[in-house]
Amino acid sequence: MNTLIKPIASMFFLFYLGFELQAQTDEKVLETIYKTALTNGQSYQWLDHLSNKIGGRLSGSENAELAVQYTKSELEEMGLDKVWLQPVMVPKWVRGLQEYAYIESVPGEQMAVNICALGGSVATPGNGLKAAVVEVKTFEELAALGTEAIQGKIVFFNRPMQPDLIQTFDSYGGCVDQRYAGAMEAAKYKAAGVIVRSVNLRLDDYPHTGSMSYGDMPVEQRIPSAAISTNDAEKLSALLADNPNLQFYFKQSCQQLPDVQSYNVIGEITGSEFPNEFILVGGHLDSWDLGDGAHDDGAGVVQSMEVLRLMKLSGIKPKRSLRVVLFMNEENGLRGATKYAEEAKRNGENHIFALESDAGGFTPRGFSFQAGDNNYAQILSWQSLFKPYLIHYFEKGGSGADVGPLKSDTNVLAGLRPDSQRYFDHHHAAIDTFEHVNKRELELGAATMTALVYLFDKYGIVKEERLKPVMD
Amino acid sequence: MNTLIKPIASMFFLFYLGFELQAQTDEKVLETIYKTALTNGQSYQWLDHLSNKIGGRLSGSENAELAVQYTKSELEEMGLDKVWLQPVMVPKWVRGLQEYAYIESVPGEQMAVNICALGGSVATPGNGLKAAVVEVKTFEELAALGTEAIQGKIVFFNRPMQPDLIQTFDSYGGCVDQRYAGAMEAAKYKAAGVIVRSVNLRLDDYPHTGSMSYGDMPVEQRIPSAAISTNDAEKLSALLADNPNLQFYFKQSCQQLPDVQSYNVIGEITGSEFPNEFILVGGHLDSWDLGDGAHDDGAGVVQSMEVLRLMKLSGIKPKRSLRVVLFMNEENGLRGATKYAEEAKRNGENHIFALESDAGGFTPRGFSFQAGDNNYAQILSWQSLFKPYLIHYFEKGGSGADVGPLKSDTNVLAGLRPDSQRYFDHHHAAIDTFEHVNKRELELGAATMTALVYLFDKYGIVKEERLKPVMD
Numbered sequence: 001m002n003t004l005i006k007p008i009a010s011m012f013f014l015f016y017l018g019f020e021l022q023a024q025t026d027e028k029v030l031e032t033i034y035k036t037a038l039t040n041g042q043s044y045q046w047l048d049h050l051s052n053k054i055g056g057r058l059s060g061s062e063n064a065e066l067a068v069q070y071t072k073s074e075l076e077e078m079g080l081d082k083v084w085l086q087p088v089m090v091p092k093w094v095r096g097l098q099e100y101a102y103i104e105s106v107p108g109e110q111m112a113v114n115i116c117a118l119g120g121s122v123a124t125p126g127n128g129l130k131a132a133v134v135e136v137k138t139f140e141e142l143a144a145l146g147t148e149a150i151q152g153k154i155v156f157f158n159r160p161m162q163p164d165l166i167q168t169f170d171s172y173g174g175c176v177d178q179r180y181a182g183a184m185e186a187a188k189y190k191a192a193g194v195i196v197r198s199v200n201l202r203l204d205d206y207p208h209t210g211s212m213s214y215g216d217m218p219v220e221q222r223i224p225s226a227a228i229s230t231n232d233a234e235k236l237s238a239l240l241a242d243n244p245n246l247q248f249y250f251k252q253s254c255q256q257l258p259d260v261q262s263y264n265v266i267g268e269i270t271g272s273e274f275p276n277e278f279i280l281v282g283g284h285l286d287s288w289d290l291g292d293g294a295h296d297d298g299a300g301v302v303q304s305m306e307v308l309r310l311m312k313l314s315g316i317k318p319k320r321s322l323r324v325v326l327f328m329n330e331e332n333g334l335r336g337a338t339k340y341a342e343e344a345k346r347n348g349e350n351h352i353f354a355l356e357s358d359a360g361g362f363t364p365r366g367f368s369f370q371a372g373d374n375n376y377a378q379i380l381s382w383q384s385l386f387k388p389y390l391i392h393y394f395e396k397g398g399s400g401a402d403v404g405p406l407k408s409d410t411n412v413l414a415g416l417r418p419d420s421q422r423y424f425d426h427h428h429a430a431i432d433t434f435e436h437v438n439k440r441e442l443e444l445g446a447a448t449m450t451a452l453v454y455l456f457d458k459y460g461i462v463k464e465e466r467l468k469p470v471m472d
Numbered sequence: 473m474n475t476l477i478k479p480i481a482s483m484f485f486l487f488y489l490g491f492e493l494q495a496q497t498d499e500k501v502l503e504t505i506y507k508t509a510l511t512n513g514q515s516y517q518w519l520d521h522l523s524n525k526i527g528g529r530l531s532g533s534e535n536a537e538l539a540v541q542y543t544k545s546e547l548e549e550m551g552l553d554k555v556w557l558q559p560v561m562v563p564k565w566v567r568g569l570q571e572y573a574y575i576e577s578v579p580g581e582q583m584a585v586n587i588c589a590l591g592g593s594v595a596t597p598g599n600g601l602k603a604a605v606v607e608v609k610t611f612e613e614l615a616a617l618g619t620e621a622i623q624g625k626i627v628f629f630n631r632p633m634q635p636d637l638i639q640t641f642d643s644y645g646g647c648v649d650q651r652y653a654g655a656m657e658a659a660k661y662k663a664a665g666v667i668v669r670s671v672n673l674r675l676d677d678y679p680h681t682g683s684m685s686y687g688d689m690p691v692e693q694r695i696p697s698a699a700i701s702t703n704d705a706e707k708l709s710a711l712l713a714d715n716p717n718l719q720f721y722f723k724q725s726c727q728q729l730p731d732v733q734s735y736n737v738i739g740e741i742t743g744s745e746f747p748n749e750f751i752l753v754g755g756h757l758d759s760w761d762l763g764d765g766a767h768d769d770g771a772g773v774v775q776s777m778e779v780l781r782l783m784k785l786s787g788i789k790p791k792r793s794l795r796v797v798l799f800m801n802e803e804n805g806l807r808g809a810t811k812y813a814e815e816a817k818r819n820g821e822n823h824i825f826a827l828e829s830d831a832g833g834f835t836p837r838g839f840s841f842q843a844g845d846n847n848y849a850q851i852l853s854w855q856s857l858f859k860p861y862l863i864h865y866f867e868k869g870g871s872g873a874d875v876g877p878l879k880s881d882t883n884v885l886a887g888l889r890p891d892s893q894r895y896f897d898h899h900h901a902a903i904d905t906f907e908h909v910n911k912r913e914l915e916l917g918a919a920t921m922t923a924l925v926y927l928f929d930k931y932g933i934v935k936e937e938r939l940k941p942v943m944d
Contacts, residue, residue: 038636163912164510166861201912363835363891365862389638390837392864419835419891421912440635440673440893 026385026458030451032314034389037447042309043302044439046074047361050301051292051434058289059329060092060260067285068263071301071326075267078309082270085263088339090329092260093120095289096253099226100128101195105239105246113232115195116207116290117252118179119332120214121225124193128251129154129224131192135240139177139185150189154248156240157182157196158233161424168201168420169359175199176210183225184215194225195248197233199424205229206429209288211332226250264336265326269308271457273319278344279456280323280354281307281449284330284402291432295423298434299361299442301326303416306446307453314450318457320352327402330358334401341405353456355414355449356400360426361437362418364448366393370413372464379412382455391448393417412461416449498857498930502923504786506861509919514781515774516911518546519833522773523764523906530761531801532564532732539757540735543773543798547739550781554742557735560811562801564732565592567761568725571698572600573667577711577718585704587667588679588762589724590651591804592686593697596665600723601626601696603664607712611649611657622661626720628712629654629668630705633896640673640892641831647671648682655697656687666697667720669705671896677701678901681760683804698722736808737798741780743929745791750816751928752795752826753779753921756802756874763904767895770906771833771914773798775888778918779925786922790929792824799874802830806873813877825928827886827921828872832898833909834890836920838865842885844936851884854927863920865889884933888921 050057050067057064068085075083099117102110117123134150136142137159142150157178161171176199183194198208207227214222228236239246265285271277283300287293304324311318328336344351355367366386369379376396383394399413407413418441426432522529522539529536540557547555571589574582589595606622608614609631614622629650633643648671655666670680679699686694700708711718737757743749755772759765776796783790800808816823827839838858841851848868855866871885879885890913898904 034638035636164507166506166916168912363893390865393862421835421916422910425910438894438897440640444638444893 026455029314029316029454030385033310033450033454034447036310036313037306037443037450038440040313041306041443041446043306043442043446046302046305047294047298047437047442048434050298051294055292056289057285057287057293059090059262059286059332061289064262064286064328068265071265071285071305075265075305075324078267078312080267080269080308082268084266086266086340086343087261087263088328088335089259090262090335091333092257093332094255094257096123096255099250099252101226101248101250103236103239103246103248105243113236114205114207114229115226115250116209117254118196118212118225118227119209119288120212120256121183121252121254122222123253123255124224124251128249129193130247130249132245133236133240133248135237142185142189147189150186150191152190152192154193154195155182155186155191156236157194158237160197161199161201163201168424171201172199172424179210179227180212183212183223184217187217187221187223191223193223193250195250196225196227198227198230199427200230200429202425203230203234205231206431208427208429209290210428224252226252262328264328264340267308267324269311269318269322271318271320271322275321276350277320277460278323278349278351279318279320279453280325280351280403280406281453282325282327282402283357284328284336285326286329286331288331288428290428290430291426292434293432294434294437295360295426295432296428297330297358299437299445300357303357303442303446303449307450310446310450311454316454320457322453322457330402337402337405344406351406351411352461353412354399354403354406355416355452356403357416357445357449358400358402359416359420360418360423361442361445362422363441364391364416364418364445366391366417367414367452368395368397368399368417370399370407371396374462374464375412378459378462386448386451389444389448410461410464414452416445418445498927501786501788501926502857505782505922505926506919508782508785509778509915509922510912512785513778513915513918515778515914515918518774518777519766519770519909519914520906522770523766527764528761529757529759529765531562531734531758531804533761536734536758536800540737543737543757543777547737547777547796550739550784552739552741552780554740556738558738558811558815559733559735560800560807561731562734562807563805564729565804566727566729568595568727571722571724573698573720573722575708575711575718575720577715585708586677586679586701587698587722588681589726590668590684590697590699591681591760592684592728593655593724593726594694595725595727596696596723600721601665602719602721604717605708605712605720607709614657614661617661619661622658622663624662624664626665626667627654627658627663628708629666630709632669633671633673635673640896643673644671644896651682651699652684655684655695656689659689659693659695663695665695665722667722668697668699670699670702671899672702672901674897675702675706677703678903680899680901681762682900696724698724734800736800736812739780739796741783741790741794743791743793744789747793748822749792749932750795750821750823751790751792751925752797752823752875752878753925754797754799754874755829756800756808757798758801758803760803760900762900762902763898764906765904766906766909767832767898767904768900769802769830771909771917772829775829775914775918775921779922782918782922783926788926792929794925794929802874809874809877816878823878823883824933825884826871826875826878827888827924828875829888829917829921830872830874831888831892832890832895833914833917834894835913836863836888836890836917838863838889839886839924840867840869840871840889842871842879843868846934846936847884850931850934858920858923861916861920882933882936886924888917890917
C-alpha cells in the first residue's frame with residue numbers, strides 16, 4: 001500500500017468502524033429492549049390491576065383517585081429520580097342510574113333498546129322523555145328540516161362510520177361531530193332530546209358513550225343526549241321507515257357536579273447531560289365508566305410507565321430528562337394536559353419530544369409525527385432499525401390530545417399507531433375490558449415506544465430551517 | 473422546440489403517459505377491490521355458517537362432509553365457470569369421550585388438570601393410565617435419561633414457546649417437535665405415556681391438540697399422548713419440583729378408524745388468454761374438533777372463495793385460469809394437497825402461482841414468498857401499490873402446507889401473513905371460534921389476496937435465470 005494513502009485509509013477505516021459500531025449499537029439496544037419487554041414485562045400486570053382491581057376511572061370518581069394513588073406508588077417502586085402529583089381541578093359528571101329506553105311503534109308495545117347517556121349530558125325529566133323521532137344523517141339535513149319539523153321531537157343522528165377507510169380513526173373523524181355537537185345543534189330547533197348512533201364500525205348491542213358539549217348554551221335550553229347501539233340504530237331506522245310516527249322513550253339521571261381536585265401523575269429520570277431537555281411519554285389515566293378502560297387508555301398508561309422501566313432494565317441512562325406523565329381528564333375536559341403544558345411553560349422546561357399512546361393496546365404498526373421536514377428526515381433514517389419488529393408506519397399526522405398543548409415550532413410530537421381495526425369495537429363501551437388486550441401486543445407497543453424514546457434521547461432533535469420568502 | 477427533438481419527446485411523452493396510466497390503473501383496481509371487500513363482503517357470513525352452523529370439521533367427520541357440500545353449493549351460487557369435487561381418501565381419527573386427567577401429589581388427593589388427546593394418538597387403557605412423571609425439555613435430555621429412568625413412566629415434555637421472537641410461527645417451529653414426535657421418542661425408552669405442554673404462548677387453561685405421529689412403530693408399542701394446558705403444565709412442573717414421586721393419571725378413548733372418502737372442493741374462472749396457466753388460491757376445509765376452526769382455517773377458506781367473488785364484482789376477467797381450492801385433510805395427513813398436486817401433474821396443468829391463507833383471519837401484514845430472484849424483484853416492484861392498505865411485509869420464506877406440493881423450479885408460491893401475535897392463543901383449541909375473528913380484519917385479508925392475484929394474473933411470472941457454474 002502506498003504510504004501516503006495509508007493514514008487516510010486508516011482514518012477512513014476508523015470512521016467506518018465507528019459508524020458501523022454505532023449502527024450496531026442501536027440495533028443491539030433495540031434487540032435488548034424488545035427482548036426485555038417480551039420476557040420480563042410489567043405492563044400487563046399493571047393493566048390487570050388498573051382494569052380489574054380498580055375499573056373504569058371517570059374524572060372526579062373514586063376510581064380515578066385510586067388510579068392516581070396506585071400508579072404513583074408503582075412509579076415510586078421503580079426507583080425513578082422524582083415522582084410527584086400535579087394538582088388539577090377536573091369536572092365531575094356522574095351517570096346516575098342505568099339508562100332505559102324503548103321504541104313504541106304500536107301503542108302499548110315497547111321494544112327495549114340499548115342506550116347510554118353521553119358524557120356531559122343533562123338528565124331527562126324524572127319520568128323520562130317520550131316523543132316522536134326525526135332521523136337525520138347530517139347537520140345540514142337538520143337545518144333544512146328546521147324548527148317546524150324538529151320542535152318537541154327527538155332527533156336521531158344515524159350517520160354510520162364509513163367502512164371503506166383503512167384507518168378507522170379516519171372513519172371516527174367523519175362521525176364524531178354527531179356525538180359531540182348533536183345536542184347543541186338540535187336544541188337550536190327546539191328538539192326535546194337527541195339519540196346518536198354509537199360510533200362503532202361493528203353491528204352489535206353495545207352503546208358507546210363519549211364527550212358531548214352544549215357550548216355556551218344556557219342551562220335551561222340544554223336537552224338530554226344519549227348513544228344507541230348500532231344494532232338498535234338499524235332497528236330504529238327500519239321501524240321509522242315503516243312508521244314515521246313511532247314514539248321513542250328514554251330516561252337517564254346523569255348530572256354535572258362541581259369540579260373536584262385531581263392530579264396528573266408524573267415520574268422522571270433526570271438527564272445526565274441535558275437535564276432541561278425533556279422527553280415525555282404519556283397516556284391518560286381517566287377513562288369512561290362503562291367498561292374498565294383497558295384499551296382507552298389503560299394500555300397507554302402502563303406502556304408509558306413501562307418505557308421508563310425498560311430504559312432502566314436495558315441499562316440506558318438517558319442524557320435528557322425522561323418523564324412519564326399520566327394525564328387526568330383527557331376524555332371530558334383535557335384539564336390535565338392543559339395544566340401540564342402551562343406548568344412546563346412557566347418553568348421554562350424545554351420539551352423536545354413528546355409521545356402519547358392513546359389508540360389502544362393492539363399490535364403496534366408505527367407512529368404518526370408532528371414534525372418539521374428536518375426532524376422527519378431524521379426519523380426516517382431510523383426506520384430500518386424497526387424492521388425486524390414489523391414496525392413500518394412512520395408518517396406525518398396527528399400525535400395525541402394530551403401532548404398536543406406542548407407543540408412548539410421546533411419540537412416533535414408523536415402518537416403510537418397500533419393496528420386500528422378492532423379499536424372502535426371497544427372504544428367507550430362496556431366491552432372495553434382487560435380480556436380484550438393481548439399481553440404480547442401490549443408489550444410490543446411498550447418496546448416500540450421505548451426504542452423511539454431511546455433514539456430521541458441519543459440523537460436529540462435537529463434544527464428546522466425557516467422557509468425563506470420567495471424572491472421575485 | 474427543436475423539430476428533431478419533438479417526435480422523440482412525443483414518443484417519450486406517450487411512453488410516460490402509458491406508464492402512468494398503467495400505474496394508475498393498478499392503483500384504481502386495488503382501490504375498487506378493497507372498497508368492495510369492506511362494503512360488500514361475503515366472507516364473514518360464510519365463516520359464520522362454517523363455524524356456527526357446521527362447527528369443527530375434522531377429516532372424515534360428518535361436519536367435514538357438510539362443509540364440502542356447503543362450500544360447493546356456495547361456489548356454484550357465484551356463477552364460476554366450473555365447480556367440482558375432487559375425491560380423496562382421508563384418515564378418520566375420533567376423539568371419543570372427553571379426556572380426563574389429574575395430578576396426585578398426596579395419595580388420594582386428586583387435582584384435575586385440562587388435557588386433550590393429540591390427533592392420531594392411541595387411547596389409554598380403559599381404566600386410564602397412572603404413573604410417575606419424568607419432566608424433560610428436549611429429546612437430548614430424554615436420551616440422556618435413558619430406559620432405566622423412563623420405563624413405565626409418563627414423559628412430560630415441557631419446553632415452552634420462546635416468547636421473545638417477534639413472529640410467533642418461529643416460536644411454534646421451535647416447539648412443535650415435542651407434540652409431533654414426543655410419543656415416538658419416549659416409546660424408545662419404554663415410557664407408558666406422554667404429556668406435552670400445549671403449544672401456546674399464553675398462560676391459560678385450554679389444551680391445544682394437533683397432529684402427532686408414531687412413524688413406523690408397531691401398533692403394540694404405541695403409547696398414548698395428550699396435550700396439557702399451559703397453566704397446568706406450570707402447575708405440574710412446580711409440583712414435580714416439590715415431589716418428584718407424584719402420580720399423574722389420564723384417560724382418553726380416541727381411536728384411528730379406517731380411511732373414508734372425502735373431497736377437495738374446487739371452483740374455477742377459466743382464463744381468457746392463457747387457460748392452461750393456473751393461479752390458485754386456497755385454504756384447508758378440515759379443522760381440529762375442539763373449537764369451530766374459525767381461524768384455522770375457516771378464515772383461509774372463506775377468504776379464498778372471496779378472492780374469486782371480488783374479482784367478479786370488481787369486473788376483472790382473468791387472462792389466466794383462476795382456481796379456488798379448498799383442501800381436505802391439511803391437519804392430519806395432507807391427503808387433499810397431495811392428491812391435488814398429483815392430478816395437476818397428470819393433467820399437465822401449469823400452476824404459475826399458488827397462494828394459501830392458513831395463518832389466521834387477523835389483520836393482513838403481507839406475504840411470504842417462495843420465488844426465484846427475478847420473480848421476487850417483480851413482486852417488490854408491486855409493493856408500493858399496497859402501501860395505502862398498510863400491507864408492508866413482502867419477504868422470501870415459506871408459503872403453505874397445501875400449496876407446497878405444487879412448487880416447481882419456475883413458479884411462485886406464497887402465503888398470506890396476517891398479524892401473528894394472537895394466533896397461537898386460539899390454534900387447535902376450544903377457543904378457536906368465530907367470535908375471535910374480526911370482520912374487517914378478515915375482509916382486509918381477502919382484499920389483499922385478491923390484489924396480489926390480480927397482479928399475477930395481469931403480469932404473469934417472469935423467467936428465472938439458471939445459476940451458471942462459476943468458472944475457476
